[in-house]
Amino acid sequence: MKPEYLITLADPAQIPDLFRGPFLKGHREPRLAVVGRSNVGKSTLINALLQAKLAQVSKQPGKTRAIHFYLWKVIDRIIADLPGYGYARASWSERDRWEEFIRHYFDTDENLEGVILLLDARHGPTEADLEAIQFLRGREVLMKVVFSKSDTLKTQSMRAQRKKAASEALGKLGIAADAIFWVSSQTRQGLPELIREMKKGWEHA
Numbered sequence: 001m002k003p004e005y006l007i008t009l010a011d012p013a014q015i016p017d018l019f020r021g022p023f024l025k026g027h028r029e030p031r032l033a034v035v036g037r038s039n040v041g042k043s044t045l046i047n048a049l050l051q052a053k054l055a056q057v058s059k060q061p062g063k064t065r066a067i068h069f070y071l072w073k074v075i076d077r078i079i080a081d082l083p084g085y086g087y088a089r090a091s092w093s094e095r096d097r098w099e100e101f102i103r104h105y106f107d108t109d110e111n112l113e114g115v116i117l118l119l120d121a122r123h124g125p126t127e128a129d130l131e132a133i134q135f136l137r138g139r140e141v142l143m144k145v146v147f148s149k150s151d152t153l154k155t156q157s158m159r160a161q162r163k164k165a166a167s168e169a170l171g172k173l174g175i176a177a178d179a180i181f182w183v184s185s186q187t188r189q190g191l192p193e194l195i196r197e198m199k200k201g202w203e204h205a
């Protein structure tokens with residue numbers, strides 16, 4: 001039941017070749033996309049979830065520049081590592097390119113089951129995160145909000161304060177508390193609950 005690297009989508013020109021109806025390169029498992037700001041910990045989370053070192057992690061933001069798909073056999077899904085947005089040094093044209101690329105992927109993938117929107121437990125949601133939420137809302141894709149790096153909130157009062165602020169900000173956007181998760185890929189805190197939720201399906205997200 002080892003997870004497997006499947007394929008990288010680096011250019012929209014590959015799309016007609018890779019996607020056939022519900023299939024991605026011959027695979028029918030539903031897709032879960034991990035979306036979030038550059039450096040928020042998407043690739044690290046995927047490695048922690050899959051318990052493998054498949055996705056490339058870096059201290060330098062902007063590491064993941066293409067969409068990487070992995071076969072997560074334990075829950076029979078394909079998990080997609082998307083390029084991060086809001087990379088400070090990215091030019092405007094590059095930002096447009098992100099949105100264009102992601103939009104194209106979301107429009108193409110008939111078998112996209114849901115999106116994990118990863119926000120930083122210390123800062124989220126930022127302006128860029130709110131834009132991403134609007135964008136995803138517009139796509140009518142089911143979404144769960146996951147706060148990463150919760151190990152960096154060292155005290156009980158910091159955690160309580162951040163959770164309150166985050167649930168208020170997200171509540172205003174109609175995101176219910178039960179679609180919000182707090183995890184650390186480093187300590188694995190919150191991961192079992194998240195995996196359980198991902199297995200359960202997405203119809204009530």
Ligand SMILES: Nc1nc2c(ncn2[C@@H]2O[C@H](COP(=O)(O)OP(=O)(O)OP(=O)(O)O)[C@@H](O)[C@H]2O)c(=O)[nH]1
Pocket residue numbers: 036037038039040041042043044045056057058059060061062063064065082083084085148149150151152183184185186187
């Ligand atoms: N403390 C802590 N650090 C983390 C955690 N998850 C990721 N990091 C660190 O955050 C940095 C960025 O992680 P990545 O997984 O490469 O981030 P990404 O979102 O894939 O970044 P891009 O590919 O640039 O979009 C790395 O230095 C990780 O070690 C976590 O749960 N806790």
Ligand SMILES: [Mg+2]
Pocket residue numbers: 042043044056057063064081
């Ligand atoms: Mg990455």
